[in-house]
Amino acid sequence: MTNNLTGNRALRIAILGSSQSGKSAVTVRYLTKRFIGEYSSSKDFFYHHSLTVDDVKTDVEIMDTSSCKCIYDHIAWADAFVVVYSICDKDSFHEARQLLQTIAMYKGARRLPIILLGNKRDLEHNREVAVDDGQELSLLWQCQFYEVSAAESYIGVSLAFQSLIREAKPSALLKTLPPMRRKTSPAMIGKMIGIVFGKTGSKSSRNGKKRPSLSI
Ligand SMILES: Nc1nc2c(ncn2[C@@H]2O[C@H](COP(=O)(O)OP(=O)(O)OP(=O)(O)O)[C@@H](O)[C@H]2O)c(=O)[nH]1
Numbered sequence: 784m785t786n787n788l789t790g791n792r793a794l795r796i797a798i799l800g801s802s803q804s805g806k807s808a809v810t811v812r813y814l815t816k817r818f819i820g821e822y823s824s825s826k827d828f829f830y831h832h833s834l835t836v837d838d839v840k841t842d843v844e845i846m847d848t849s850s851c852k853c854i855y856d857h858i859a860w861a862d863a864f865v866v867v868y869s870i871c872d873k874d875s876f877h878e879a880r881q882l883l884q885t886i887a888m889y890k891g892a893r894r895l896p897i898i899l900l901g902n903k904r905d906l907e908h909n910r911e912v913a914v915d916d917g918q919e920l921s922l923l924w925q926c927q928f929y930e931v932s933a934a935e936s937y938i939g940v941s942l943a944f945q946s947l948i949r950e951a952k953p954s955a956l957l958k959t960l961p962p963m964r965r966k967t968s969p970a971m972i973g974k975m976i977g978i979v980f981g982k983t984g985s986k987s988s989r990n991g992k993k994r995p996s997l998s999i
Pocket residue numbers: 800801802803804805806807808809819820821822823824825848849850902903904905906931932933934935
């Protein structure tokens with residue numbers, strides 16, 4: 784049986800980061816499994832992607848943002864974020880830190896589905912940002928952290944996106960569920976929790992809470 788877990792609206796993911804950090808390369812690698820060297824950087828690119836989460840079809844909209852557009856519009860639009868920097872560019876890492884602050888400020892301090900992505904890991908000889916720096920920043924903002932190379936591998940990029948979609952789904956779903964009626968019975972609440980976290984067998988997650996397993 785398949786239906787769309789997030790109601791009629793697709794899960795919206797914004798790819799943010801400084802110019803030349805690899806936003807487009809990461810996005811295209813995830814969607815096509817291929818690496819393309821050069822991309823136009825003057826506008827936002829929208830992609831619609833469908834995947835399966837626990838036998839349920841999930842629609843995702845991915846916005847590969849251009850650095851010249853208004854960041855607030857992008858933040859307001861998205862449910863989840865991939866914040867990209869290049870491990871060979873310290874300035875792009877500072878930009879990523881600034882973006883995490885802006886997202887938290889604009890969306891309220893509550894924990895948001897965000898992946899901090901250190902890209903161009905294949906250029907180790909030009910590294911300017913230590914792995915620890917990325918880990919420290921992700922701890923500070925309570926977000927997930929991955930180092931990847933869009934040029935070299937699909938797997939790392941795919942795992943990062945899968946992990947973000949898994950984390951984003953319950954909150955996105957809660958946004959589209961009907962507003963709670965005052966007289967919501969305990970049975971109704973149990974049913975809604977069952978929808979959000981899935982009834983099928985599930986893997987325990989980092990904080991011990993039950994989470995549905997994810998298959999792409
Ligand atoms: N070696 C290496 N180069 C990469 C990698 N990812 C992207 N690049 C290169 O970095 C440059 C910028 O990549 P883009 O994906 O266009 O970066 P962007 O963040 O979309 O840049 P703007 O469009 O200017 O915002 C291109 O020359 C890519 O080929 C990577 O993982 N490794």
